[in-house]
Amino acid sequence: MAGNAENAVSVKSVYKNYGKVEALRDLSLDFPRGQLTSLLGPSGCGKTTLLKIIAGLLPATSGEVLVNGESVKGPGPDRAFVFQDFALMPWATVIRNVAFGLELRGVAKSEREAIAEKYISEVGLKGFEKSFPHELSGGMRQRVGLARALSVDAQVLLMDEPFSAVDEQTRRKFQEDLLNLVQNETKTFIFVTHSIEEAVYVSDQVAILLPRPSRVMEVIRPEGFRQNADVNSIRRDPEYLDIVDRIWAALRTYVE
Ligand SMILES: Nc1ncnc2c1ncn2[C@@H]1O[C@H](COP(=O)(O)OP(=O)(O)O)[C@@H](O)[C@H]1O
């Protein structure tokens, strides 16, 4: 296998221009396997662009992305995008929606429903298998989207500001659940957020991006409090508070 086996994804010197708009310039970043990496940066700096390039939905102008050492040429079953507005089928039940990715792959009904049930339970939706999307809150619909992405067993999960449209309490609950998911699953999460606190709370690694044309300014790896499994004490941990301050100090110069 080419590349570093410890990294599920490696972005190598990626440039992306949209016509005259230079979105990414020489951006390189490694995503360690089984960990959650946040992309944090000012609005419009190119976070969604980078995610789409990793997903294979958008070609880079130059440079390359390696997934398990293989160069990305397009979308693949090894990566699943958890969309910002989860594209659920309104006419289908939760379980059908969650199992949909497996249905597309031709997995038999009993098998795909067993897998879907496992993830419905894991994202906290047990009991809602037969509900329809319109019967659920926005937060619950997001969980359906997450369960769908988990069900297809992609190794790499791409999440683009998944919590931006939900209320603060729902968001906090999600963040806790996400931490548990990262611990319980062997998947690699690539998580876009514009919240410093959120990034530090959920991440094994936080990549701070510069404004457009974007590249990585700094990668911060919280160490101590990540070992502490108690989700309730993280926000009081001195290291957590220190990292939040450091990131703000780095970013504030770019905020007008
Ligand atoms: N399809 C597109 N055509 C032209 N410009 C685009 C397109 N998509 C994004 N951009 C521009 O590229 C920059 C990065 O966008 P984006 O990746 O969406 O940033 P972010 O997700 O960090 O807010 C922005 O200046 C945006 O206006």
Ligand SMILES: [Mg+2]
């Ligand atoms: Mg975006």
